[in-house]
Amino acid sequence: MTSDPFAQTPEPPYVAVVFSSVHTDGDDGYAAMARRMGALAAEQPGYLGIESARDDTLGITVSYWVDEAAAVAWKQVAEHLVAQERGRSAWYDDYRVRIATVTRDYGKG
Amino acid sequence: MTSDPFAQTPEPPYVAVVFSSVHTDGDDGYAAMARRMGALAAEQPGYLGIESARDDTLGITVSYWVDEAAAVAWKQVAEHLVAQERGRSAWYDDYRVRIATVTRDYGKG
Numbered sequence: 001m002t003s004d005p006f007a008q009t010p011e012p013p014y015v016a017v018v019f020s021s022v023h024t025d026g027d028d029g030y031a032a033m034a035r036r037m038g039a040l041a042a043e044q045p046g047y048l049g050i051e052s053a054r055d056d057t058l059g060i061t062v063s064y065w066v067d068e069a070a071a072v073a074w075k076q077v078a079e080h081l082v083a084q085e086r087g088r089s090a091w092y093d094d095y096r097v098r099i100a101t102v103t104r105d106y107g108k109g
Numbered sequence: 110m111t112s113d114p115f116a117q118t119p120e121p122p123y124v125a126v127v128f129s130s131v132h133t134d135g136d137d138g139y140a141a142m143a144r145r146m147g148a149l150a151a152e153q154p155g156y157l158g159i160e161s162a163r164d165d166t167l168g169i170t171v172s173y174w175v176d177e178a179a180a181v182a183w184k185q186v187a188e189h190l191v192a193q194e195r196g197r198s199a200w201y202d203d204y205r206v207r208i209a210t211v212t213r214d215y216g217k218g
Contacts, residue, residue, distance in 0.1 A: 004165040006205050016209050018125060019154060020115060020160045020170055028134060041128075044165040051129045051205075053162040056113040060162040060169040061129055066214075087216060096115050096160075096216050100125050100209035107205050 007049025007064045012102045015047055015065040020058060021087075030091045033083050040079060046070025052059060062064035064102075116158025116173045121211045124174040129167060130196075130204035141198045142192050146152060149189060155179025173211075180208060 002030070041047055041063060050066035065071040074080060087095075132139070150172060152157055157173035174180040183189060196204075 006129060006203070009207075012207075016125075016127060016207060018127065018211075020162075020171070022114060032175075051167060051169060053129075053164050053167045053191060055162050055164055056160045058160060060171065062129070069180060092217060094115070094217050096214065098118075098121075098211045098214040100211040101194065102127075102207045102209040105205065105207040108201060108203050 005051065006107075007051050007062075008049050009064050009105065012105055014102050015068050016100045016102050017061070017063045018067065018098040018100065019061045019095065020033050020098075021061075022057075022093040023054075024091055024093055028090055029086075032089075033100070034071070037080060037083055040077065041074060044047065044077065044085060046073070056062075068099060068101075086096050099107045115216075116160050116171075118173050118211070118214065119159050120193075121209050121214055123213065124177050124180050125209045125211050126172045126174065126180050127203065127207040127209065128170045128172070129200040129207075130170075130200075131161075131166070132168060133200055133202055137199055138195075142195070143199075146189060146192055148184065150183060153179065153183045155182070177208060178185065 022064060038050060046066040047070070048066060049065045050061065052061040065074070138144040147159060148161060156179070157175060158169065163216045167213040
């Protein structure tokens with residue numbers, strides 16, 4: 001999405017949604033969906049940013065939101081609901097979602 | 110570490126430390142350190158589990174702790190301090206650390 005892989009988050013508190021997933025074999029439309037969902041998320045009210053990494057074992061995507069209401073609203077966006085349903089049936093062997101309030105943060109600086 | 114890539118976390122609330130990093134080129138002892146730190150973290154009081162993914166762009170490691178005091182104590186473990194210092198100088202071009210309180214979670218089931 002951008003050349004900076006880090007989300008540009010404000011001073012805490014804000015909300016992090018940690019999505020950890022084990023993928024099924026093959027792509028089966030996953031990469032295109034992930035790009036589309038990333039772009040769609042960025043248009044939602046209260047969106048702060050996203051960070052994502054994926055290797056052979058696990059994928060982790062952390063999306064950041066101004067508050068929990070914004071995170072819940074994104075979960076309910078119609079096109080996202082379709083992707084979630086397809087995720088459950090086709091793309092993810094298993095996953096965990098954790099909704100958390102960030103209370104402190106810091107960087108390398 | 111284990112065949113289950115997901116952390117076995119209890120009912121919320123608990124604490125998540127999200128560590129996102131951009132790596133320098135090459136390994137330079139990183140993989141061995143990461144294994145050692147994973148094993149050492151698992152020995153700490155209040156440790157709940159860890160999830161990690163890394164691709165060419167970003168690495169994300171989320172460690173889970175019973176409370177913020179346990180997470181802070183792990184940050185101060187002597188051998189970990191040495192690894193953090195080496196991380197700043199050799200392994201990470203940049204990173205972000207976010208300390209968060211998990212308030213809700215769910216899985217595929």
